[in-house]
Amino acid sequence: MAAALGRTVPVLVGVSVVVFLIVHAIPGDPAVIAAGLEASPETVERIRHDLGLDRPLPEQFVTFIARAAQGELGTSIRTGSPVAQEIAARLPFTVRLAFWSILVAAVVGVLAGTVSAVRHNRAIDHAVMSITLLAVSTPSYWVALMLMLVFSVWLGLLPAIGGGTPAHYVLPVATLGLQSAGQVARMTRAALLDVLGEDYLRTARAKGVSEVRVIARHALGNVLVPLSAILGLRFGGLLAGTVLVESVFAIPGVGRMMVDAVIARDFPMIQGGVLVVATMYVAVNAVTDAIAPVLDPRLRA
Amino acid sequence: MRREARTRFLANRAAVAGAVLLAAVATAAVFAPWLAPHDPLAIDLANNFQGSTWAHPLGTDHLGRDTLSRLLYGARVSLLLAGLSVGSALVLGVATGLAAAWHRGWVDAAFVRVVDVLLAFPDMLLAIAMVAMLGPGNVSTVVAVSVLALPNFARVTRASALAAVSREYVLASRAAGASTTWMLVRHVLPMCLSPIVAQATAMLGTAILLASGLSFLGLGVQPPAAEWGAMLSRGRDLIRTAPIGAFAPGMAITLVALSFSLAGDGLRDALDPKN
Numbered sequence: 001m002a003a004a005l006g007r008t009v010p011v012l013v014g015v016s017v018v019v020f021l022i023v024h025a026i027p028g029d030p031a032v033i034a035a036g037l038e039a040s041p042e043t044v045e046r047i048r049h050d051l052g053l054d055r056p057l058p059e060q061f062v063t064f065i066a067r068a069a070q071g072e073l074g075t076s077i078r079t080g081s082p083v084a085q086e087i088a089a090r091l092p093f094t095v096r097l098a099f100w101s102i103l104v105a106a107v108v109g110v111l112a113g114t115v116s117a118v119r120h121n122r123a124i125d126h127a128v129m130s131i132t133l134l135a136v137s138t139p140s141y142w143v144a145l146m147l148m149l150v151f152s153v154w155l156g157l158l159p160a161i162g163g164g165t166p167a168h169y170v171l172p173v174a175t176l177g178l179q180s181a182g183q184v185a186r187m188t189r190a191a192l193l194d195v196l197g198e199d200y201l202r203t204a205r206a207k208g209v210s211e212v213r214v215i216a217r218h219a220l221g222n223v224l225v226p227l228s229a230i231l232g233l234r235f236g237g238l239l240a241g242t243v244l245v246e247s248v249f250a251i252p253g254v255g256r257m258m259v260d261a262v263i264a265r266d267f268p269m270i271q272g273g274v275l276v277v278a279t280m281y282v283a284v285n286a287v288t289d290a291i292a293p294v295l296d297p298r299l300r301a
Numbered sequence: 302m303r304r305e306a307r308t309r310f311l312a313n314r315a316a317v318a319g320a321v322l323l324a325a326v327a328t329a330a331v332f333a334p335w336l337a338p339h340d341p342l343a344i345d346l347a348n349n350f351q352g353s354t355w356a357h358p359l360g361t362d363h364l365g366r367d368t369l370s371r372l373l374y375g376a377r378v379s380l381l382l383a384g385l386s387v388g389s390a391l392v393l394g395v396a397t398g399l400a401a402a403w404h405r406g407w408v409d410a411a412f413v414r415v416v417d418v419l420l421a422f423p424d425m426l427l428a429i430a431m432v433a434m435l436g437p438g439n440v441s442t443v444v445a446v447s448v449l450a451l452p453n454f455a456r457v458t459r460a461s462a463l464a465a466v467s468r469e470y471v472l473a474s475r476a477a478g479a480s481t482t483w484m485l486v487r488h489v490l491p492m493c494l495s496p497i498v499a500q501a502t503a504m505l506g507t508a509i510l511l512a513s514g515l516s517f518l519g520l521g522v523q524p525p526a527a528e529w530g531a532m533l534s535r536g537r538d539l540i541r542t543a544p545i546g547a548f549a550p551g552m553a554i555t556l557v558a559l560s561f562s563l564a565g566d567g568l569r570d571a572l573d574p575k576n
Contacts, residue, residue, distance in 0.1 A: 007417070014418030018430065025434035137559035139510055141517050142533060142551025149540040149547070160537070240426035244514055248537065255425075259518050262433045270433045274426060282421050 008286045015282065019275045020064050023267050024057070033265055034077050068275060074268035078261070083272035087254060091276070093163050094246070094253035097172055098238035102231055104177025109184025110227070114215060116185065117192035128185060135182030140241070144175045144248040163251040172245045180234045187230050191223045224295040232288030236281030309571040316567020319560035326557055330376035339367035341374040341527045350542035360543040363535050368546045371527035372553060378528045379557070382439065382521075383508035386446035391501050393447070394454025395493070399485050401455070402462035412459070416452045424449055428511060432520045442521040446508045457500050461493035468492075495572035503565030506558040513554050529554050 023030050031048035032039070039047075048054050051074075052063055067073070073083040116128040148171060152160035162168050195201065196219060204214050243255025254273055261269035293299040310316055329336060339357075345365030352360050359368035401412035422430070431445035462485075465471060471488050479487075513530025515521030522528035532550040533539075539547040 010414060011417050011421045014414065015421055018418065018422075022430060022434055026436075133562065134555070134559060137506060137510070137562055138555045139513060139517070139530070139533075139551055139558075141514065141530075141536070142547075142554065145533065145536040145540055145547050145551065148537070149544050153540055153544075237423045237425075240423035240429070243425055243429070244517065247518060258429055258433075259520060262429060262520060263437065265436075267433070270430070274422075274430050274433075277426050278422050281423055281426075 005286070007289075008282055011282055012279065015278045016065055016068070016275065017061070019271050019278070020061050022271055022274065026265070026267060030267060033267070073272035073275070076261075076266055076269045078264045078266040078269070083268050086257065086269065087272055087276055090252060090254045090257045093251050094239060094242050094255060097169065097176065097242050097245070097251065097253065098235055100169060100173045101176035101180060101238055101242075102235045104173055105180035105184050105234060106227070106231055108178065109181040110188050110220075110223070112181065113185035113188025113223075114192060114220070116189045117196060118211075118215065120193060120196075125189075128189075132182035132185050135179050138179070139244070140175055140179055141244040141248050143179070144171065144245050147171045147175060148248065161250040163249070163253075168249070168251070172242075172249050172251065175245055176238060176242065180238070183234065184227070184230060187226050188223050191226050192219055195219055195222045225292050225299070228288045228291060228295060232284045236284045239277050239280055306571045310567050313567040313570065315563045316571075319563030319567070322556060322560045323564065326376055326553075326560075327380060329373055330380050333370075333373040333377055337367075337370035337373045339370045341366060341370040342525050343367070350539070350546075352543045353545050359549045360546045362532065362546055363538055366527075368532070368549060371532055372529070372549055374527040375529045375532060375550065376553070376557075378522055378526060379509050379513060379554075382442055382446070382512045383505050386443045386512070387450055387501055387504050387508050389443070390447035390450035390504070391454050391497065394451045395458045395490070395497060397451075398455040398458025398493075399462050399489065402459045402466055402489075403481065403485060409459075412455070416456060419448070419452045424511065425514065428515055429520065432515065437520045437523060439522055442512050442515050445515065446511050449511065450504050450508065453500060453504065454497065457496045458493050461496055462489050465489045465492035496569070499565055499569035499572060501565075502568055503562050506561030506565070509554060509558050509561070 026033070029044075031044050031051065031053050034051060035044045035047045052060055055063070071084050073087070075081070076083055076086060079086070112128050112132075116125045119125050148160050151158045151171060158170050159165070159168050192215075201214055201218055204218050205211070209217075240255060242251075242253055243259060245251075246253040246256045247259070254277060258270060258273040258277075261267075261273065343366060345361070347365065348357075348361055349363055349365040350361065351357055351365075354360070357367050357369065359372065361367055362371070397412060401409045419427070427449055428445040431448055432441045435441035435444060466489055468488075471484060474484050474488055512521055513528065516528045516530035517534050519531075519534060522531050524531065529550040533547060536547040
């Protein structure tokens, strides 16, 4: 637990430095961008002072961290509303999408990976492996468009755009869930193949335990640690990766908010979005690190 | 050694298929001006959102531009952006990886910390943050993709170089008074080459996916340039009117990304049979 924290804290500091530097790396004067091009020099100076941009860089950084820690992420240049409030309104859409996708990925991935490992080097194994390879090479936004073409335009079964009802989430979750399922399946297969020849499984079979029970009770336990690690990584990746699918289905999530902010050069909004998503990503991975000993007694030593 | 590796690569049917397809796409990209039936930028509003016709085999987009011609010219953009970003990531990543392995101590510790921070960002988030700093466009796309790819090259190089620097022939060369640069380039780098080459090939596929994703979002290649991801940014309108125009660019991205990863896997297995 302490070790996980020891790794996490420096990473979080690094993340906040990068996020802080976004403003200062933007070409041009952030105060002028914030004030608008036709603002008078006095207005620009006032905004520079209000945003604290006239203070020394280290002082600005400390202020930035202290405020962020209190949930104070500044004000959007474009809409004038607090960034934290905007993110709080958008985050549920993204988290909902990422959560259901990861659930689909876990169920489909573990099933496919298990079948693949049990039928190692048979036709079904090759088929599953080919599909997983294809899944990581396919752009998610294109899969989303093709699913929309079939299920919304041709068959008229599901709504094409929006995020209001559960039906709106079927296609986005299918897109992202099946894509992540590919990685989960590969990992499950590799972890199972490692243990399938082990003596303790032979013993179990020799005792007359059914094959399904051998796999489910004895072999799959070995998959839990790598499974939680990859699900954590994918969940974090999805918090940002949903942006492409959010765009296709017009879901008002955090990703789309950040893209719009980048185009409008609304840097407090960009900083807030990047900081929140990166922190969640680091937190999820710290949790999967911390629960590894719970899932595998061998790691408790 | 080299001939053995070639034999092993040629025996891998999937890898060969990938390499052949990539050669075909590269040829199409080079000869795009001669192969394309239309000007990729020519607007013809009277004939927009067309399906497959004799004049436009893959239909037209919202401005009536020919999809097949844009696809061919788009291959140039996609391959060039991927090549530039992976190339620069390779040079910088290999240099930092070698430096970390050679100096150890605080240089190596700093290296590990920076890589940890870079990996603490989900890919798409870091890409968006980079574009936020530099503004949307081609240069930002190359920078964003290479920053994402860099830690991979640095880690692979560092791992192989750490094993190589303590070899006896390297120590001998050092004792004989060779300069650090000479030793790294002449004796250490060749030991790291196989994993770097395999990594670079596979990374080109990832680069194509990332760059086209950014362009799809409007953060990468800017209109009116033809780029595969950007061609899909009006995809929702296309699937209602001329689905073939939304199908083709995505298929092109998938095939190229898949070919790079098959060829990369093939190279890895051929160059390093131990794995």
